[in-house]
Amino acid sequence: MDMVTSMPLEANSNGQILQAEAELFCHSFGYLKSMALQSVVKLRIPDVLHRYGGAASLPELLSTVPIHPNKLPYLPRLMKMLAAAGIFTAEDVPATVGDGEPTTLYHLNAVSRLLVDDASVNGGASMSPCVLLGTVPLFLGASLKLHEWLQSEEQATTETPFMLAHGGTLYGIGGRDSEFNTVFNKAMGASSEFVAALAVRECRDVFAGIKSLVDVAGGNGTTARTIAEAFPYVKCSVLDLPQVIQGISSHGTVEFVAGDMMEFVPPAEAVLLKYVLHNWSDQDCVKILTRCREAISHGEKAGKVIIIDTVVGSPSQQILESQVTMDLSMMMLFNGKVREEQNWHKIFLEAGFSHYKIHNVLGMRSLIEVQP
Incomplete structure (x- = not known):
């Protein structure tokens, strides 16, 4: 066996391989990004964000987007994935009153503005x-x-x-x-x-x-x-x-x-x-x-x-x-x-x-x- 190829991987090589594995995983499940994007378009979430001035909190989205009440806990997961993919921009906002729960504010960005049904926004x-x-x-x-x-x-x-x-x-x-x-x-x-x-x-x-x-x-x-x-x-x-x-x-x-x-x-x-x-x-x-x-x-x-x-x-x-x-x-x-x-x-x-x-x-x- 070749001595060079059988040597243990160095730490930085491990890091590169793990990064490559994560990239390969994202490519393999890339169709989920397409389907998630299709879902937010059909739910008109970009238009909802526009009506809120370009950004909305999770509670605002949950009260506005037309989904079944049983599915409300799942919308944040959809938005989190698309924000990670660069379709929206996510901002963590601390609670403003007492021991209230922190929330996430979702913003339109250059990509999601193209999905807004308003020519004054997307040109x-x-x-x-x-x-x-x-x-x-x-x-x-x-x-x-x-x-x-x-x-x-x-x-x-x-x-x-x-x-x-x-x-x-x-x-x-x-x-x-x-x-x-x-x-x-x-x-x-x-x-x-x-x-x-x-x-x-x-x-x-x-x-x-x-x-x-x-x-x-x-x-x-x-x-x-x-x-x-x-x-x-x-x-x-x-x-x-x-x-x-x-x-x-x-x-x-x-x-x-x-x-x-x-x-x-x-x-x-x-x-x-x-x-x-x-x-x-x-x-x-x-x-x-x-x-x-x-x-x-x-x-x-x-x-x-x-x-x-x-x-x-x-x-x-x-x-x-x-x-x-x-x-x-x-x-x-x-x-x-x-x-x-x-x-x-x-x-x-x-x-x-x-x-x-x-x-x-x-x-x-x-x-x-x-x-x-």
């Missing part, structure tokens, strides 16, 4: 619907099939873990589930509102001088409306499938066009693809971008494609983890992926573009200007 839409979407049973069921999918002979182009778990595609199965559709649409709307507000604030120069813009796969037009409000001189339209925009009427300067982006994109000076390309394979992305290049080539001068999507690679460990988690989500749900810059460069060239500029100002996302 935009509440992200609570996004939490609820990320924890729906359809997604959780797909994740349980990940190891089985990796061992399957089926081609990734024809099967995903979601399909293995549920026997159909996300849009096929989810489209028949009214409850899932409601959660999905609310989450997409909240995410669009959040990202669009950031984009028009942080990247105003990108939209300057544009007279017309088409938001490809723009859904209910949340992003297009935000752009139209920020830049009234831009004529905005939304292209999406007929069943997606059915019943949605034009709003102000925003028009809706029924169509398939794989076949045709209406002419415009700028084409926007917000969180679209990560759903598709490289081959499909080249096809979509080719249609976009054709759309911006009708004027006197070539326009540009504006992409809001993930460019993997960040000095922030938290943002990097969010990016690769998104990649795993795309692998699980679709035949898509998030991309590093060299991957983006390759598909831009194949689609006939020669210039691009990446603006890393949207957190886990980036805004990319692409031109012929």
Whole structure:
């Protein structure tokens, strides 16, 4: 036996191993953090804290949060876990009268403020619907099939873990589930509102001088409306499938066009693809971008494609983890992926573009200007 490996561990090595064990434990039970977060969103605890001025004591929470009286002793345990995870901030407060019991004051912090249904607090839409979407049973069921999918002979182009778990595609199965559709649409709307507000604030120069813009796969037009409000001189339209925009009427300067982006994109000076390309394979992305290049080539001068999507690679460990988690989500749900810059460069060239500029100002996302 090797003498070095058989020697007793030193004290600091023991400490490192025990720290690693604790970290591994937290990762193994990480789903409990997701479920606890889902629970406080459904109980609207961030809104309760907001109504108390941003912080509330345990007695105040216990008297306000709509849980069964039999379960009151368990709420502190839920809050303690989420405070330890960084979702809330906990402050121990000593008793102010006589021999009264000390209590804990829970504060909203940067994370939980995003869950408050008040734009004056979070700067935009509440992200609570996004939490609820990320924890729906359809997604959780797909994740349980990940190891089985990796061992399957089926081609990734024809099967995903979601399909293995549920026997159909996300849009096929989810489209028949009214409850899932409601959660999905609310989450997409909240995410669009959040990202669009950031984009028009942080990247105003990108939209300057544009007279017309088409938001490809723009859904209910949340992003297009935000752009139209920020830049009234831009004529905005939304292209999406007929069943997606059915019943949605034009709003102000925003028009809706029924169509398939794989076949045709209406002419415009700028084409926007917000969180679209990560759903598709490289081959499909080249096809979509080719249609976009054709759309911006009708004027006197070539326009540009504006992409809001993930460019993997960040000095922030938290943002990097969010990016690769998104990649795993795309692998699980679709035949898509998030991309590093060299991957983006390759598909831009194949689609006939020669210039691009990446603006890393949207957190886990980036805004990319692409031109012929």
